[in-house]
Amino acid sequence: MAQTEPTPPTPAAPVPTPTDFIRAAVAEDTANGRFGGRVVTRFPPEPNGYLHIGHAKAICIDFGVAEEFGGCCNLRFDDTNPVKEETEYVDGIQADIRWLGFEWHGPARYASDYFEQLYQYALQLIRQGQAYVDDLSADEIRAYRGTLTEPGRESPHRGRSVEENLDLFARMRAGEFAEGARTLRAKIDMAAGNINLRDPVMYRILHAEHHRTGTAWRIYPMYDFAHGQSDSIEGVTHSLCSLEYEDHRPLYDWFLEALGIFHPRQIEFARLNLTYTVMSKRKLLRLVNDGHVRGWDDPRMPTLGGLRRRGYTPEAIREFIRRVGVSKSDSMAEIELLEACLREDLNRRAPRVMGVLRPLRVVIENYPEGQVEALPAVNNPEDPSAGTRPLPFSRVLYIDQDDFREAPPPKYFRLAPGREVRLRYAYFVKCVGVVKDPATGAVTELRCAYDPATRGGDAPDGRKVKATIHWLSAAHALPAEVRLYDRLFQDPDPEARSDFVANLKPDSLEVIERAWVEPSLAEAAPGARYQFERQGYFCVDPDSGPGRLVFNRTVTLKSDYRPESPSQSLPTNPVSRS
RNA sequence: UGGGGCGUGGUGCAAUUGGCAGCACACCGGACUUUGGAUCCGUGAAUCCUGGUUCGAGUCCAGGCGCCCCAGCCA
Numbered sequence: 001m002a003q004t005e006p007t008p009p010t011p012a013a014p015v016p017t018p019t020d021f022i023r024a025a026v027a028e029d030t031a032n033g034r035f036g037g038r039v040v041t042r043f044p045p046e047p048n049g050y051l052h053i054g055h056a057k058a059i060c061i062d063f064g065v066a067e068e069f070g071g072c073c074n075l076r077f078d079d080t081n082p083v084k085e086e087t088e089y090v091d092g093i094q095a096d097i098r099w100l101g102f103e104w105h106g107p108a109r110y111a112s113d114y115f116e117q118l119y120q121y122a123l124q125l126i127r128q129g130q131a132y133v134d135d136l137s138a139d140e141i142r143a144y145r146g147t148l149t150e151p152g153r154e155s156p157h158r159g160r161s162v163e164e165n166l167d168l169f170a171r172m173r174a175g176e177f178a179e180g181a182r183t184l185r186a187k188i189d190m191a192a193g194n195i196n197l198r199d200p201v202m203y204r205i206l207h208a209e210h211h212r213t214g215t216a217w218r219i220y221p222m223y224d225f226a227h228g229q230s231d232s233i234e235g236v237t238h239s240l241c242s243l244e245y246e247d248h249r250p251l252y253d254w255f256l257e258a259l260g261i262f263h264p265r266q267i268e269f270a271r272l273n274l275t276y277t278v279m280s281k282r283k284l285l286r287l288v289n290d291g292h293v294r295g296w297d298d299p300r301m302p303t304l305g306g307l308r309r310r311g312y313t314p315e316a317i318r319e320f321i322r323r324v325g326v327s328k329s330d331s332m333a334e335i336e337l338l339e340a341c342l343r344e345d346l347n348r349r350a351p352r353v354m355g356v357l358r359p360l361r362v363v364i365e366n367y368p369e370g371q372v373e374a375l376p377a378v379n380n381p382e383d384p385s386a387g388t389r390p391l392p393f394s395r396v397l398y399i400d401q402d403d404f405r406e407a408p409p410p411k412y413f414r415l416a417p418g419r420e421v422r423l424r425y426a427y428f429v430k431c432v433g434v435v436k437d438p439a440t441g442a443v444t445e446l447r448c449a450y451d452p453a454t455r456g457g458d459a460p461d462g463r464k465v466k467a468t469i470h471w472l473s474a475a476h477a478l479p480a481e482v483r484l485y486d487r488l489f490q491d492p493d494p495e496a497r498s499d500f501v502a503n504l505k506p507d508s509l510e511v512i513e514r515a516w517v518e519p520s521l522a523e524a525a526p527g528a529r530y531q532f533e534r535q536g537y538f539c540v541d542p543d544s545g546p547g548r549l550v551f552n553r554t555v556t557l558k559s560d561y562r563p564e565s566p567s568q569s570l571p572t573n574p575v576s577r578s
Numbered sequence: 579u580g581g582g583g584c585g586u587g588g589u590g591c592a593a594u595u596g597g598c599a600g601c602a603c604a605c606c607g608g609a610c611u612u613u614g615g616a617u618c619c620g621u622g623a624a625u626c627c628u629g630g631u632u633c634g635a636g637u638c639c640a641g642g643c644g645c646c647c648c649a650g651c652c653a
Binding site: 019020044045046048078080081083084137138141142145146147148149150151152179180182183192193194195196197198201203204205206220222223224226227243244245246247248249250268270275323324325326327328329330331332333334336337338339340341343347352378381382411413414422423424425426456457458465466467468469470531533534535536557558559560561562 | 649
């Protein structure tokens with residue numbers, strides 16, 4: 001019998017209202033006194049890759065359910081396959097979970113902590129005549145397994161005596177046999193409709209070095225034999241996992257039942273899918289290895305590291321997961337929902353600053369040469385306590401090229417020849433001249449006149465302007481590199497394609513080498529998030545250093561204005577689908 | 579008749595377990611605005627199909643249809 005690890009008694013916590021089928025099931029178990037009212041869950045990542053937004057859903061469910069029911073959640077690395085797993089990922093995964101805002105109960109655990117106990121369990125099944133050593137090769141096992149519609153055949157070694165099985169299994173452990181030479185199998189039912197029950201492999205021989213147990217073991221348990229028993233050893237009450245394990249539940253239950261040990265309840269939910277992105281580790285790995293992105297934490301990646309670098313907040317991600325809900329139907333959440341959660345969060349907390357991405361020089365002809373004045377700008381209209389900061393204003397400014405049209409289309413309210421607009425927190429200015437490059441005809445400079453009476457942005461005569469644009473004093477602006485990200489794929493469901501790589505957007509990253517930001521950003525620290533007024537949310541990339549500012553555009557602001565041609569709509573805005 | 583699961587507006591989730599189909603995102607329109615942001619108001623839009631039970635069905639029953647997962651010594 002396994003000792004169930006003592007877990008803190010669950011206090012008479014207020015039972016939360018069930019909001020989904022899992023919480024309803026847990027609430028029912030709690031009410032019925034099943035598991036003595038305890039609630040213990042676990043998050044069981046395999047340390048063979050970095051966590052992504054799909055894992056965030058599992059994390060929020062595993063940790064969230066435990067927390068809501070006054071229980072606890074373990075972190076257990078499912079490290080039963082030494083050839084794929086690495087310590088590097090163990091650290092990254094822990095950091096990501098903590099960044100998301102969760103803390104596991106006690107130390108991080110490992111399935112490999114239980115290898116000896118698992119071995120003893122295997123011995124028990126052999127003695128009970130419910131497991132046997134098979135000499136069939138991998139190919140033979142596959143052939144004997146049958147197909148989805150035809151039953152399998154029993155292995156010729158299925159009838160070995162307990163003694164022989166015990167001997168052979170001990171020798172497997174001792175390393176007497178070559179990799180793949182033998183396996184330990186559960187004796188269940190080769191005719192079962194559920195293929196998982198056709199004498200599943202429990203142990204395979206692997207002469208590989210394990211990231212934690214080194215070369216102590218030559219045999220390693222398969223997922224099915226390790227997971228449920230690990231849950232049992234840890235006293236997990238509710239083992240929440242994704243839908244593809246539904247077919248494994250009969251096997252999960254079978255092992256626990258045969259062993260006669262503490263029997264947790266496995267409940268499955270649909271994993272998260274997101275439009276315009278891929279979620280499988282294999283595909284993400286390929287994006288990294290083939291150089292389609294700059295690494296696991298490329299801001300275009302749906303990895304938690306990528307989202308973090310992009311400027312996402314853990315709060316936004318958790319809110320997104322909450323809104324997506326939990327169910328058993330395969331579904332694909334829209335990236336727009338994630339972005340909505342992000343904007344909601346950032347709108348509340350991100351300080352506003354001025355940033356000019358594509359500068360257009362503006363000379364205020366009637367503003368005194370050499371004069372500089374500091375105009376107060378509101379740091380966050382959503383948060384009065386954030387105060388104001390001084391913004392330097394002078395004769396030569398930068399505005400964004402987008403904010404001027406020599407021939408403005410209808411509904412375009414910004415600057416144009418003869419038109420007056422407000423420079424935010426500064427003055428009304430009117431465009432009185434346009435300077436062009438004689439060779440190309442490109443607009444290189446605007447000549448404007450300001451109205452001194454409108455200082456701060458209000459006209460005493462009550463005159464109105466239809467647009468307010470952002471600006472920077474050219475002499476005071478700081479240069480910055482700005483990286484604009486678009487979604488990685490053109491198709492909302494790139495995983496549906498046979499070759500998802502063919503669906504990559506060719507220009508998902510645009511680097512603006514020389515953009516300008518306001519001087520208050522001189523000391524901006526990596527990770528800091530800002531709203532560049534009228535443009536979007538940006539964060540300081542870790543590539544920044546002393547004297548070098550690099551910003552990532554996290555997400556654009558929503559805008560009612562749609563340029564003339566639909567193809568010019570803001571890049572991160574949704575492609576409309578019918 | 580291989581096994582398992584799932585079908586509610588464009589998307590994701592609800593519906594007191596048989597009682598007026600609701601919320602969010604998206605979309606569209608309007609108000610307001612010193613961010614074409616935010617905020618506020620509003621429109622449109624759904625129960626896979628066919629039968630049955632019932633005063634009443636998204637919910638119960640029967641039969642269809644569609645989609646997803648499973649044939650690793652991966653997890």
